[in-house]
Amino acid sequence: MGKKVNRKGQQGDLPSRERIIAAAVHLFARQGYGGTGLRELAAAAGVNLAMINYFFGSKKALLKEILDGFLEGYLAVARQELAGDEPLTLRLERFIRRAVDYFDANPDALLVTITELPRDDPEIIEYKAAWGRQMMAIIDREVCMPLADQGGRRLPPRLVGPMLTSMMASRFLFAPLMEHLGPDEQTLSTGEYGHLVSTLFLHGIAGTGSRPEEE
């Protein structure tokens, strides 16, 4: 028999580079970026320690790649669902549903991104600022301005953007804590949650009386 069944003998049959990213997202979300050592990460990925710096150059660059991947996907959803000629309400509903699905598919990456976003690291802060400017431009053009045009108040995008993102992310940001509160009846599906965020953002808590399918 050969030494290994397949070329990559480690877990999950993914190439080393992506196993490192997957393990990093998992560990960074649970222990924080600063609280996770490269040796622990290498062991979790089933990879030699030196491979991390071989593929990414530095620990910081690995974090940047994780943030990059997640934010790029989030920005793509915003571009795709927020633009168009349809009424604002429809576009917002679509965007929120898609964004919540995206968060639900990448909860660890969302957690890493949110918890590392406010850090003022000179090596990645300008990258985060560049992303923020793009996001604010979309929110301003596709949400804030149409809202003002139809008689509403002119809200600053730097307020609406964070608010919208925080509302959609709240379930996933608090999920690790909530899991330690004991069993919970009454858990909503991802679809129900997205619909609820949508109605809450559009009509407030008073508008959440009806279930998704009844509307």
Added chain:
Amino acid sequence: MGKKVNRKGQQGDLPSRERIIAAAVHLFARQGYGGTGLRELAAAAGVNLAMINYFFGSKKALLKEILDGFLEGYLAVARQELAGDEPLTLRLERFIRRAVDYFDANPDALLVTITELPRDDPEIIEYKAAWGRQMMAIIDREVCMPLADQGGRRLPPRLVGPMLTSMMASRFLFAPLMEHLGPDEQTLSTGEYGHLVSTLFLHGIAGTGSRPEEE
């Protein structure tokens, strides 16, 4: 001349223990808990390295004290403003205004708490869970149940609590990033922000047409 003008020659004339906490909140918010070394922290507080372990026993215990102080204050606001016989709308408006003021007065502590909340550290996770249970109990009794009684849908407190907190915290969570986007016209005061969160939560984005003083 004496060696020192006053007994504590260091900055800010606060006792050493509180200077450590103040410096820790400041540094943890900007570099993360894991990314801040005790030597750097001691230097920032103008204190000898050994004093940190002398007062708190360990780095983890220092973080716990920070979380404890902030969450205790937040819970106190919730207890004080959310309970009572007044209509739900009024109680929510009062709570949101007070909580936003509290966040505004302790933005760094809020940031540390939010970014460290999802971490699954066995030494402090049970403490966080105990706090979460108390908060969920208040939200359920004073918000979710009254809401269901007056014809609304029965929303899980584990959904409403995180949502409400995230909405109020969004401005402060994203503030460090927004400051790097260049100058911003159209910044709201804390009072205006609190009012806006309040109307958004109660009536949705459509209800934010009027300014606070016109209402």
Added chain:
DNA sequence: GCGAATCTTAAACAAACGTTTAATCAAGGT
């Protein structure tokens, strides 16, 4: 089969980490 990338490894590097120890300083009580 041979050279050339590409990937993987073990070992070492200096630096920083959290924590502990023992000695010194300053006050207060008696």
Added chain:
DNA sequence: ACCTTGATTAAACGTTTGTTTAAGATTCGC
């Protein structure tokens, strides 16, 4: 003056940190 108590100090403890190096495997084009 003396003892006690709390605050503060410098120094060292053993680990762990992120990164680098140089050698060894593996794969692929030709």
